[in-house]
Amino acid sequence: MSNARNHVTPRSFTRRKFLALAATAGVAAIAIDSALLEPNRPRVVRRDVPLRRWPEPLDGFKIAVLSDFHYDHRFSVHPIHAAVKMVNELNPDLIALAGDFVSIPIFDDDQRRAALAAEPCARLLHQMQAPHGSWAVMGNHDYYTNPAHVTAALQAEGIRVLANESVPIETNSVRFWLAGVNDVTGGSADLGKTLHGTPADEVTVLLAHEPDFVDEASRFPVDLQLSGHSHGGQVRIPFIGPLYLPPLARKYPWGMYRVGALSLYTNPGLGTVGPPFRWNCPPEITLLTLRHAPASS
Structure with missing residues (x-):
């Protein structure tokens, strides 16, 4: 009689048990995806960016945008390795690196050791090639x-860092x-110092780590701003959105925006901060193709 009571029949596998098993499997799949795969x-x-002031002879100029590398030898080294090969296959004209090459240490105060991650990160990024070079700005973690x-x-490693300055790209x-x-x-x-000596009637592309700086940049003759900082939220819940966005990345957290006459693209980054998870928010290489837009468009 005891064996009969313990015998599992199709009827005993209830809908509730099935849903519990499915939920457990779903959570496990999300955990594996967010930690190991994504x-x-x-x-x-790829995005086309029409700019009214963009010179017609430069129509089709391509900029690869990457950000938020947060180099470490256990986690972010893998997407950076992958990105190097992918960028070179894209053949961009210029590479823009929007900051956060290292990470502020969370559990200790060893900033010196954290800064040492810059060397292996730079050596990897040096492998990316573009005719007009690679250019960078500092992020908050840097x-x-x-x-x-x-x-x-x-x-x-030949990557020029712009520190409140502008250079002509010819x-x-x-x-x-x-x-x-x-x-x-x-x-x-x-930004006033940065643009000093830059002709107001010529196109300016601005690198600024924090995307919400665009509200300030839109007061100046800037045509396009390229930013990172947000990580896109790193974990994005369907119908809810990102679990967390840092200050200065809450208005313009991901993708293309128009602020006045200025276009902004926020790249969601390659690396991670805190738990090394991404879910519904994959690391991204952005390839922007700049287009001459007629004044009537």
Whole structure:
């Protein structure tokens, strides 16, 4: 009789048990995806960006945008490795790196050790090639770790860091200006200084780590801003959105925006901060193709 009571029949496998099993399997699948699969599989997002002031001879100029690397040898090294190969296959004209090459230490105060991650990160990023080079700005994690050390590591590998300055990018006998501001949270971003000497009638593309800086940039003759910082939220719940967005990335957290006459693209980054998870928010390489837009468009 005891054996009969314990015998499992199809009827005893109730709907409630089935749902519990399915829920457990679903949670396990999400955990595996968010920890092992999605963070290591960058995707390429291609966007055309029409700009009214963009020179017609430069129509089709391509910029690869990457951000928020947060290099460490256990986790983020894998998507960075993958991204290097993918970027080179895209053949961009210029590479824009929107900050956060290292991470502020969470559990200790060893900023010196954290800054040392800049060297292996820079060596990897050096492998990406573009005719007009790779250009970078500092992010908040770089600033609060050791910006001088991070800058030196990047520049030793041929990656130019823009610190409140602008440079002309010339091709096909015409030019535009590439500008970069210091990290906004550090309080030293100075767009007036950055654009000093930049002709107001020529196109300016701005690198600024924090996307919400666009509200300030829209007061200046800037045509396009490229940013990161948000991680896209890192974990995005369907119908709810990101679990967390950092300050200065809450208005414009991911993708393309128009703010006045200025276009903004916020890249959701390659690496992670805190738990090394991404879910419904894959690491991204953005390939922007800049287009000359007629004045009537």
